[in-house]
Amino acid sequence: MVKAIILLLFAVFIFILHETGEIVRFINPNYLYFSQIASVIFLFLFFVQVPRIFTSSEYDHSECGPWGCSHEDEGGGITVKTLLTYGLIILPLLTGFLLPYKDFGAAEALKRGISYSTHDHGHVEVHDELLVHQMDEGVQEIVKQPILEFDNENFVSYIRAVTSYPVNFVGKQILIEGFILEDDSFTNKHTVITRFLVTHCVADAHAAGLVIEEGSILGIHENTWVRIKGELNVKKSDSGLIPIITVSSWEEIHPPMDPYVYP
Structure with missing residues (x-):
């Protein structure tokens, strides 16, 4: 579920930047279509990820945390590697949604x-x-x-x-x-x-x-x-x-x- 939410947020974030025109404060307008393609890819991956949320498997997910499962790991649960990975991925979203944009001076x-x-x-x-x-x-x-x-x-x-x-x-x-x-x-x-x-x-x-x-x-x-x-x-x-x-x-x-x- 977390993966799906992150993918959707990235797609929404890029869409908002285009809709408000703020995207040109980050990239050359000649490359806008690349970011549009990226938002479409994020949205496509979101729809790919959604069915997996409701798909059952041979594993017992009752002990899984909100960040997913680690059935292959001996200890299971949330690992430091998982936290760092998701933290790095989420950081651009947090800064993009919560912090004001500042032009270079x-x-x-x-x-x-x-x-x-x-x-x-x-x-x-x-x-x-x-x-x-x-x-x-x-x-x-x-x-x-x-x-x-x-x-x-x-x-x-x-x-x-x-x-x-x-x-x-x-x-x-x-x-x-x-x-x-x-x-x-x-x-x-x-x-x-x-x-x-x-x-x-x-x-x-x-x-x-x-x-x-x-x-x-x-x-x-x-x-x-x-x-x-x-x-x-x-x-x-x-x-x-x-x-x-x-x-x-x-x-x-x-x-x-x-x-x-x-x-």
């Missing part, structure tokens, strides 16, 4: 590490024409944009282009949304506007963003979601050139329903 980004520079131009002088020659057509098209307006669809391609070829974006106008974090892992603390990128699920989520020039004087609190408009420039650091935003205006916004970006 500044604390998780700092623990996992944040990327705001992917190319090292720090110790070599490279002419702009050579950099343009090295860029693929997609990046060249981004460079031609009059203003870089980041959204969920283009965030990954834009952030990669800007952090890989920061010199080519100097003076470019930018409009970007994200949450604020303070990265003090460097000599000078960096204020960064950040988004989490989720490739498959939140387990592989990693943060990427852009440094805000003199962000500390703006008075924006950490974990606050903002919309920033400004101009892109570059700043030399120990690791190379870092793209930075010279802010012309900013405003606080409500956190989006779906805070993650999916590559």
Whole structure:
């Protein structure tokens, strides 16, 4: 009976996540059909398990506990192995049904590490024409944009282009949304506007963003979601050139329903 209940609860849990839309807070929407298939499998296994509850056997079940029988074991009864097994299986259900969901923020980004520079131009002088020659057509098209307006669809391609070829974006106008974090892992603390990128699920989520020039004087609190408009420039650091935003205006916004970006 316990096995049947657990299978049913897993199916119901996944169904609820889909019905409420909360599922996208855990996995990339491109993989939603996998979780739907999983819920169907759990439900199928539940119906397979139910008849066994009422099927009699050669064993006397009068001494069996609520967690099943152990007729093959010499001692019978509930074993430590059984308790650990069911405990590990039930734990996701308990946390999923009883604990509130929390989106990743500044604390998780700092623990996992944040990327705001992917190319090292720090110790070599490279002419702009050579950099343009090295860029693929997609990046060249981004460079031609009059203003870089980041959204969920283009965030990954834009952030990669800007952090890989920061010199080519100097003076470019930018409009970007994200949450604020303070990265003090460097000599000078960096204020960064950040988004989490989720490739498959939140387990592989990693943060990427852009440094805000003199962000500390703006008075924006950490974990606050903002919309920033400004101009892109570059700043030399120990690791190379870092793209930075010279802010012309900013405003606080409500956190989006779906805070993650999916590559």
